[in-house]
Structures are given as C-alpha cells and as structure tokens.
Amino acid sequence: MIVQTKSDYEMLLSRLRDKLGNTTKKQASRLELPTPQIIWVGQRTIFRNFMDFPKALNRDPEKLLLYLNKELASAGYIAGERVIFLGRKEPSSFGALIDRYVKDYLICPVCGSPDTRTEKNKKLGFLLCEACGAKSSIKGNYA
Numbered sequence: 001m002i003v004q005t006k007s008d009y010e011m012l013l014s015r016l017r018d019k020l021g022n023t024t025k026k027q028a029s030r031l032e033l034p035t036p037q038i039i040w041v042g043q044r045t046i047f048r049n050f051m052d053f054p055k056a057l058n059r060d061p062e063k064l065l066l067y068l069n070k071e072l073a074s075a076g077y078i079a080g081e082r083v084i085f086l087g088r089k090e091p092s093s094f095g096a097l098i099d100r101y102v103k104d105y106l107i108c109p110v111c112g113s114p115d116t117r118t119e120k121n122k123k124l125g126f127l128l129c130e131a132c133g134a135k136s137s138i139k140g141n142y143a
C-alpha cells in the first residue's frame with residue numbers, strides 16, 4: 001500500500017510561504033523542500049527520501065531524526081537515504097512535523113529568513129540568522 005501526502009504537504013508549504021511572503025517581501029528567501037515519500041511495508045513506515053530534508057534544511061540528520069522520533073514516539077533509524085520507523089505512522093503527519101521543525105528550528109523569528117544556523121551554549125540552543133544577524137533562543141532540544 002502506497003500512501004502519498006503530497007497535497008496536504010504542499011498545502012502546508014504554500015501556507016508557510018504565504019506567511020513568509022508577508023514578513024520578508026524584500027528578501028524573498030525561498031525554501032524548496034521536497035515532498036515526504038512515506039510508504040508502509042508490513043508494520044513499518046518508511047520515509048523514503050528522508051536524507052533530502054537535512055540537506056535542504058542544512059541541519060544534522062541525526063537531530064532531525066531525534067525530533068521525528070520524539071514527536072512520533074518511535075525509534076526510527078537511518079538506512080541509506082531512508083528512515084525506517086516501527087509501526088504504521090500516519091503519512092500526513094510527516095509533512096506537518098517537518099513544517100513545525102522548520103518554524104521552530106530554521107526560520108529566523110526576527111526577519112523570517114530560512115538562512116540560519118544553530119549554536120549550542122551551555123545546553124541552550126540558539127538560532128543565528130545569516131540574513132539579519134539576529135540571535136534567537138530555541139525552545140526545543142533538537143537544534
């Protein structure tokens with residue numbers, strides 16, 4: 001059984017773009033993310049193009065995986081380009097989680113640019129913006 005989440009995810013992404021467009025008209029930074037390819041095989045959920053995401057987001061794959069594992073209450077592991085989760089996870093949840101990850105760990109809250117990097121200082125995570133230079137604290141633990 002193959003389940004695609006394309007429409008849901010694209011909807012979220014365009015909503016995010018709209019929101020960004022309102023705050024960053026000049027910069028018009030665009031975040032091009034692929035659509036998560038989620039399939040069920042037996043009692044496993046396979047995120048087929050997982051590795052495209054840390055690449056596109058310029059983030060550590062292990063951190064992104066930790067985030068997904070916590071949110072999905074799973075123990076997925078990386079296998080090549082894919083991540084294999086135990087249990088059947090709702091395919092539409094992946095796009096939504098990545099969307100949230102982008103908001104919490106990637107988008108500069110000051111200017112809305114996705115051109116950021118993270119820094120850790122005494123266990124606190126910070127988001128450093130390449131566009132406006134702002135340094136913002138990150139609430140979550142998966143920076």
Ligand SMILES: [Zn+2]
Nearest residue numbers: 108111129132
């Ligand atoms: Zn900024």
